[in-house]
Amino acid sequence: MSRTMAADIKRHTGKEVELSGWVHRLRDLGGVTFLILRDRSGSVQTVWDKLPELTPESVIRVYGTVVENEAAPGGMEVQGKEFTILSQAEGNLPFAVPGDHTRVGIDVLLDNRMLSLRNPKLRSIFTIQSDILDSFARYLRGLGFTEIKSSKLISSGSEGGTGLFPVEYFETQVFLAQSPQLYKQAMVAAGMERVFEIGAAYRAEKHETARHLNEYVSLDVEMGFIESDQELMDLEVGILQAVCSDISEKNPAILEDWGASVPTAQQLSGIPRIPYDRALSLLSDRLDRRVFELTPEGERELCSWAKAEAGIDAVFVHSFPRKKRPFYTFPNGRKTMSFDLLFRGLEITSGGRRINDYSKLTKNIVRSGLDPVDMEDYLSVFRYGCPPHGGFAIGLERLTQQLLGLANIKEASLFPRDRRRIRP
Amino acid sequence: MSRTMAADIKRHTGKEVELSGWVHRLRDLGGVTFLILRDRSGSVQTVWDKLPELTPESVIRVYGTVVENEAAPGGMEVQGKEFTILSQAEGNLPFAVPGDHTRVGIDVLLDNRMLSLRNPKLRSIFTIQSDILDSFARYLRGLGFTEIKSSKLISSGSEGGTGLFPVEYFETQVFLAQSPQLYKQAMVAAGMERVFEIGAAYRAEKHETARHLNEYVSLDVEMGFIESDQELMDLEVGILQAVCSDISEKNPAILEDWGASVPTAQQLSGIPRIPYDRALSLLSDRLDRRVFELTPEGERELCSWAKAEAGIDAVFVHSFPRKKRPFYTFPNGRKTMSFDLLFRGLEITSGGRRINDYSKLTKNIVRSGLDPVDMEDYLSVFRYGCPPHGGFAIGLERLTQQLLGLANIKEASLFPRDRRRIRP
Numbered sequence: 001m002s003r004t005m006a007a008d009i010k011r012h013t014g015k016e017v018e019l020s021g022w023v024h025r026l027r028d029l030g031g032v033t034f035l036i037l038r039d040r041s042g043s044v045q046t047v048w049d050k051l052p053e054l055t056p057e058s059v060i061r062v063y064g065t066v067v068e069n070e071a072a073p074g075g076m077e078v079q080g081k082e083f084t085i086l087s088q089a090e091g092n093l094p095f096a097v098p099g100d101h102t103r104v105g106i107d108v109l110l111d112n113r114m115l116s117l118r119n120p121k122l123r124s125i126f127t128i129q130s131d132i133l134d135s136f137a138r139y140l141r142g143l144g145f146t147e148i149k150s151s152k153l154i155s156s157g158s159e160g161g162t163g164l165f166p167v168e169y170f171e172t173q174v175f176l177a178q179s180p181q182l183y184k185q186a187m188v189a190a191g192m193e194r195v196f197e198i199g200a201a202y203r204a205e206k207h208e209t210a211r212h213l214n215e216y217v218s219l220d221v222e223m224g225f226i227e228s229d230q231e232l233m234d235l236e237v238g239i240l241q242a243v244c245s246d247i248s249e250k251n252p253a254i255l256e257d258w259g260a261s262v263p264t265a266q267q268l269s270g271i272p273r274i275p276y277d278r279a280l281s282l283l284s285d286r287l288d289r290r291v292f293e294l295t296p297e298g299e300r301e302l303c304s305w306a307k308a309e310a311g312i313d314a315v316f317v318h319s320f321p322r323k324k325r326p327f328y329t330f331p332n333g334r335k336t337m338s339f340d341l342l343f344r345g346l347e348i349t350s351g352g353r354r355i356n357d358y359s360k361l362t363k364n365i366v367r368s369g370l371d372p373v374d375m376e377d378y379l380s381v382f383r384y385g386c387p388p389h390g391g392f393a394i395g396l397e398r399l400t401q402q403l404l405g406l407a408n409i410k411e412a413s414l415f416p417r418d419r420r421r422i423r424p
Numbered sequence: 425m426s427r428t429m430a431a432d433i434k435r436h437t438g439k440e441v442e443l444s445g446w447v448h449r450l451r452d453l454g455g456v457t458f459l460i461l462r463d464r465s466g467s468v469q470t471v472w473d474k475l476p477e478l479t480p481e482s483v484i485r486v487y488g489t490v491v492e493n494e495a496a497p498g499g500m501e502v503q504g505k506e507f508t509i510l511s512q513a514e515g516n517l518p519f520a521v522p523g524d525h526t527r528v529g530i531d532v533l534l535d536n537r538m539l540s541l542r543n544p545k546l547r548s549i550f551t552i553q554s555d556i557l558d559s560f561a562r563y564l565r566g567l568g569f570t571e572i573k574s575s576k577l578i579s580s581g582s583e584g585g586t587g588l589f590p591v592e593y594f595e596t597q598v599f600l601a602q603s604p605q606l607y608k609q610a611m612v613a614a615g616m617e618r619v620f621e622i623g624a625a626y627r628a629e630k631h632e633t634a635r636h637l638n639e640y641v642s643l644d645v646e647m648g649f650i651e652s653d654q655e656l657m658d659l660e661v662g663i664l665q666a667v668c669s670d671i672s673e674k675n676p677a678i679l680e681d682w683g684a685s686v687p688t689a690q691q692l693s694g695i696p697r698i699p700y701d702r703a704l705s706l707l708s709d710r711l712d713r714r715v716f717e718l719t720p721e722g723e724r725e726l727c728s729w730a731k732a733e734a735g736i737d738a739v740f741v742h743s744f745p746r747k748k749r750p751f752y753t754f755p756n757g758r759k760t761m762s763f764d765l766l767f768r769g770l771e772i773t774s775g776g777r778r779i780n781d782y783s784k785l786t787k788n789i790v791r792s793g794l795d796p797v798d799m800e801d802y803l804s805v806f807r808y809g810c811p812p813h814g815g816f817a818i819g820l821e822r823l824t825q826q827l828l829g830l831a832n833i834k835e836a837s838l839f840p841r842d843r844r845r846i847r848p
Contacts, residue, residue, distance in 0.1 A: 003649065020649050022615060022809060040568065040617040057809040087780055089809030114804045117614035126616070130571040134561070144464065147554040149641045149820070151839040152576075152624055155847045166592045167600065170630070174846050176591065183839060186848075190541035191446060192550070193464040200576055200624065206594070217573045225427065225444050356511055377848035380538045385446060385481040385513030396573070415575040415607060422598050423579045424610075424801035 001063070007041035009076050012066045019044065019078065020061045020086070022118070023054060025098055035080070036073075036098075037062065038120065045069075045077040057089035057097055057118065106408055113415060113424050124254040125412055129400045131247050133198060136219050136394075139242035143235075145194040145221070150183030152176055152200060156374050165204045176202035179393060181328070182378050184222035185354060189386040193224040198396075206419055210408040211296070211346060213397060215417040221351075222391030229330075229337040229353050232390050233273060233316050236341060236349060239394075241265040247403065258404045267312040275319035276335070300345035314343045320352075327368040328354045328361065330390070337390070344402045351392020358382040425487070431465035433500050436490045441502065443468065444485045444510070446542070447478060449522055459504070460497075460522075461486065462544065469496045472504040481513035481521055481542065530832055537839060537848050548678040549836055553824045555671050557622060560643050560818075563666035567659075569618040569645070574607035576600055576624060580798050589628045589638075600626035603817060605752070606802050608646035609778060613810040617648040622820075630843055634832040635720070635770055637821060639841040645775075646815030653754075653761040653777050656814050657697060657740050660765060660773060663818075665689040671827070682828045691736040699743035700759070724769035738767045744776075751792040752778045752785065754814070761814070768826045775816020782806040 004017040021039035033048045037060065046064055054060075064078040095104055097118045109116040117123050137147060153167060153174045164175040180197050187195045201218040221239075226232065244262035248255060255261060274282070276294075282305055283291040283298045291298060294317065307313040318339035322331055329336040330353035338352030355361045361382055365372050372379060400412040410416040415424060428441040445463035457472045461484065470488055478484075488502040519528055521542045533540040541547050561571060577591060577598045588599040604621050611619045625642040645663075650656065668686035672679060679685060698706070700718075706729055707715040707722045715722060718741065731737040742763035746755055753760040754777035762776030779785045785806055789796050796803060824836040834840040839848060 020811065038615060040615060055809075059809045059811045086811055087806075087809045090782075090807045093808065112804075114610050114614065114801070115808055117611070118808070120615070123615060126572065126611075127570060129573070133571050133573075134565060137558070137561070141558060146551060147557050148550065148838060149553070149557075149624075151639055151837075151841055153639055153841050153846060168590045168592075169846060170628070170843050172846065182848075186538050187541070187550075187838070190538065191462060191464055191544070191547060198622070200573075204594070215575055215577055358514075377538070380536075380848070382511075383514045384517065384539055384542070385479075385483045385511045387444070387483045387510055413575075414572060414611070417575055417577050419594050422577060422593060422596065424606075424804070 005041035006037065006039045006044040009044055009066045009078065010074075013068060013076070014066065016063060016065050016081070017078065018061065018063050019046070021059070023056050023058045023060060023089075026051075026054065026056060037078075043120075044074070045072045046080045047077055048080040048083070051080075052083065052085065054085070055089045055091045057093065057115075058085055059087040059089075060085055106410060110410060110416065110421065117414070121257055122411070124251075124257065125400060125404060125406070126414060127251060128247060128254055128404060129396065129412065131250055132243050132396065132399060132403075135243040135246040136239060137196070137198065139239050140194075140196045140221065143194065143238075145196050145223075146187075146192045148180075148184065148187050148192070148195045148197050149199065150177075150180045150187075150197060152202075154182075155377075163204045165202050176204075178203060179218060180220050182381070184220055184391060185328075185386075185389065186381045188222050188224040188389045188391075189356075189381045189384070193387070194222075196221045201393075208419060210410075211398065211401075213409055213413055213416055213418065216398075216413070217396035219394040219396055219399075220391065221393070222389060224387040224389040226353065226388060226390050229318060229339050229351065229390055230273070232351050232353070232392055233271075233318070233339060233341075236351070236392060236394070237268050237271065241268050243399075244268065244403075255404075260404045262403055263312050263314070267310075268314075270310045271312055271314045271316055271341075272306050272310050273316040273318055273339075276317055276321065276324075277319070279315075279317045294340075296346075299342045299347055303342055303345045306342075313345070314341065316341050325352065327364045327370065330355050339392075341392075341394075343399075344405075346398060346402055348398045348402060349392050349394045351390065353388070353390035356382060356386040356388050358386075429465035430461065430463045430468040433468055433490045433502065434498075437492060437500070438490065440487060440489050440505070442485065442487050443470070443502065445483070446521075447480050447482045447484060447513075450478065450480060461502075467544075468498070469493075469501040470504045471501055472507070475504075476507065476509065478509070479513045479515045481517065481539075482509055483511040483513075484509055530834060534834060534840065534845065541838070545681055546835070548675075548681065549824060549828060549830070550838060551675060552671060552678055552828060553820065553836065555674055556667050556820065556823060556827075559667040559670040560663060561620070561622065563663050564618075564620045564645065567618065567662075569620050569647075570611075570616045572604075572608065572611050572616070572619045572621050573623065574601075574604045574621060576626075578606075579801075587628045589626050600628075602627060603642060604644050606805070608644055608815060609752075609810075609813065610805045612646050612648040612813045612815075613780075613805045613808065617811070618646075620645050625817075632843060634834075635822065635825075637833055637837055637840055637842065640822075640837070641820035643818040643820055643823075644815065645817070646813060648811040648813040650777065650812060650814050653742060653763050653775065653814055654697070656775050656777070656816055657695075657742070657763060657765075660775070660816060660818070661692050661695065665692050667823075668692065668827075679828075684828045686827060687736050687738070691734075692738075694734045695736055695738045695740055695765075696730050696734050697740040697742055697763075700741055700745065700748075701743070703739075703741045718764075720770075723766045723771055727766055727769045737769070738765065740765050749776065751788045751794065754779050763816075765816075765818075767823070768829075770822060770826055772822045772826060773816050773818045775814065777812070777814035780806060780810040780812050782810075 024038035025036040063082040306315040341349035397412040448462035449460040487506040730739040765773035821836040
């Protein structure tokens with residue numbers, strides 16, 4: 001007999017099935033025991049006259065007959081016949097797997113990540129994350145983008161060497177890359193024109209917030225032959241439309257479980273695009289004080305404004321001043337062709353057109369206080385002829401967090417790393 | 425007017441088109457100049473009475489009329505009308521981009537990676553690599569696998585701490601992960617059952633060969649509720665069938681350019697599966713001396729044997745002795761349920777069933793000279809109940825190398841890292 005998944009038992013009413021999975025819940029009513037068996041597809045109630053000594057989370061294989069029972073979850077249950085323990089779990093779990101984990105503190109959940117990820121709701125975050133990875137890649141491939149994998153070990157920082165983790169590399173020292181910026185630009189210039197990369201990015205910053213990770217997954221995009229950053233915002237809207245429509249089609253139950261909904265394609269194409277200066281003056285009006293900078297509070301407030309204005313709590317802020325952006329950002333007068341996307345109160349993307357002219361770029365490097373000699377690899381991309389281009393990066397964990405409404409970004413990382421957390 | 429790609433000009437015969445791309449070749453015949461323009465789709469001959477001063481690799485935009493010309497490559501050319509230089513390349517390139525690069529040494533190509541990747545043939549390696557990434561993920565998603573992203577910063581090595589790169593992490597030290605072994609097993613045990621990960625893996629080994637990289641991309645698979653490693657070999661055959669059929673469908677021209685062909689689905693399902701002991705005795709016979717170990721020479725010889733025997737130069741070697749495999753390998757008498765896949769003379773995969781019993785695993789850790797206390801995170805996966813499971817890892821660069829017949833694995837890494845090479 002071959003294995004039947006919990007979600008499929010309806011198709012086997014009256015038949016004998018083999019099920020495998022975890023002991024999710026055990027309820028002994030004296031004379032009859034209910035065992036909820038959990039597998040990757042869901043869970044199913046099994047009923048037993050007699051069971052061996054058994055601990056929750058043990059892995060079992062059972063045979064039994066599928067019967068209708070209105071009182072059972074989903075209206076179906078399995079009357080147990082044969083029982084095998086494949087792996088007995090220890091009895092003293094630090095917390096029970098089923099149920100609501102909001103009362104368990106996040107540090108306990110993360111310290112016991114191997115156990116807390118067994119909770120179907122907590123694990124479902126990563127089903128959504130897997131969907132995002134799929135939709136992102138598939139949408140871009142459809143537009144002729146090539147997926148690249150660049151090195152995460154770099155000899156110097158693309159933005160001046162602060163915030164880097166040093167790595168002992170044989171007889172020398174290298175650093176963990178903050179972004180594949182240099183490499184994705186190089187591949188556009190090398191003729192791929194359109195590239196994306198899904199890879200780890202590292203920030204050695206000592207922040208301790210609900211929106212920062214020291215290691216995260218960056219969804220990077222870079223595209224040649226663009227004229228303005230508006231084309232990049234168009235592209236990002238297309239990506240988000242694909243992601244949101246795929247998620248709501250594939251996993252509506254997970255969204256419901258989290259009380260989350262995703263924006264429609266129409267809402268996403270209506271995301272307002274406002275210049276940085278306008279964002280500040282809007283905030284000054286709404287907060288009733290002079291606002292000089294985009295703070296987390298401001299990001300939330302701008303999204304509320306967009307929600308009222310355009311029916312979606314997201315906004316592209318563009319035309320950032322030069323001093324707010326990295327040296328490679330394409331200038332446009334005293335401003336730049338650059339943008340952030342704020343989504344549900346949080347910056348999830350930063351991007352823009354890049355300078356593609358060698359001498360302009362060299363001047364900007366000097367102006368930023370960096371040394372062009374240290375940037376020789378970077379500059380060689382432009383010495384050999386480089387098309388106008390730009391790109392952006394979406395933080396995978398931030399996007400996951402905002403789509404599901406998670407309080408802390410660490411919930412959206414399987415094994416998060418922060419200043420103190422380096423295990424499991 | 426919107427941009428036409430070089431590969432599409434046939435559809436515009438007699439019409440005016442806008443083209444953008446790189447100056448691939450320039451040939452001045454006095455009075456008439458031929459300029460081959462290269463873009464991501466291919467290249468096209470353009471013809472000019474007069475051109476501005478221009479260097480190879482400069483990025484240009486041109487307007488012109490598409491005409492038939494039997495003498496032109498592809499039978500079509502564009503009679504140039506208007507010309508804009510978008511980015512002028514420096515004149516003194518270290519080598520010309522077009523043509524055959526086999527005479528340029530690999531170190532020169534890698535030192536000048538930003539330039540050598542402009543060569544369409546060298547760049548095409550990464551088109552194939554992008555195809556592999558796509559096929560691998562799509563095939564596994566179709567079987568209910570979830571894509572995961574685990575941390576690459578670990579507090580200790582999964583196989584005992586040798587060959588690890590140390591990272592300065594705030595006030596402490598961590599290491600770059602050699603593989604996502606612990607994490608993918610954890611996610612199987614957590615109930616995802618079937619997971620895959622595409623991520624960087626690091627080996628601090630001082631090898632200097634044509635088949636080793638210190639940083640590579642590992643295609644990792646882990647699957648619950650298996651009984652034997654034969655099921656894993658079946659799964660790998662399915663993956664390779666998907667990869668090979670997709671590549672030959674999407675990019676036959678690249679295969680042809682490299683003089684490469686990929687095995688058929690039928691050939692792949694016929695890959696012989698032989699026990700380690702049989703592999704050694706086969707080698708002893710064929711090499712006419714007692715063979716005690718699987719060396720690179722032996723791997724090549726076994727593939728020749730398989731080619732003659734089964735029509736495909738690939739072979740699964742399984743049932744490795746316990747001392748040849750990591751502590752977590754599932755024992756089967758004095759042997760193990762483990763395998764390598766040798767493909768065209770090179771090991772591209774290592775895998776097997778894993779021990780899922782807590783006490784057996786603890787004993788094996790001690791027997792391997794490791795300390796269970798250091799392995800607490802790893803062991804907690806099994807304390808909480810873990811299904812029988814197994815998995816494998818395919819080296820992305822090795823698979824790319826073997827599919828295209830590349831002499832050196834570094835050609836299959838965009839920005840390879842070896843003992844001496846840390847840039848660009």
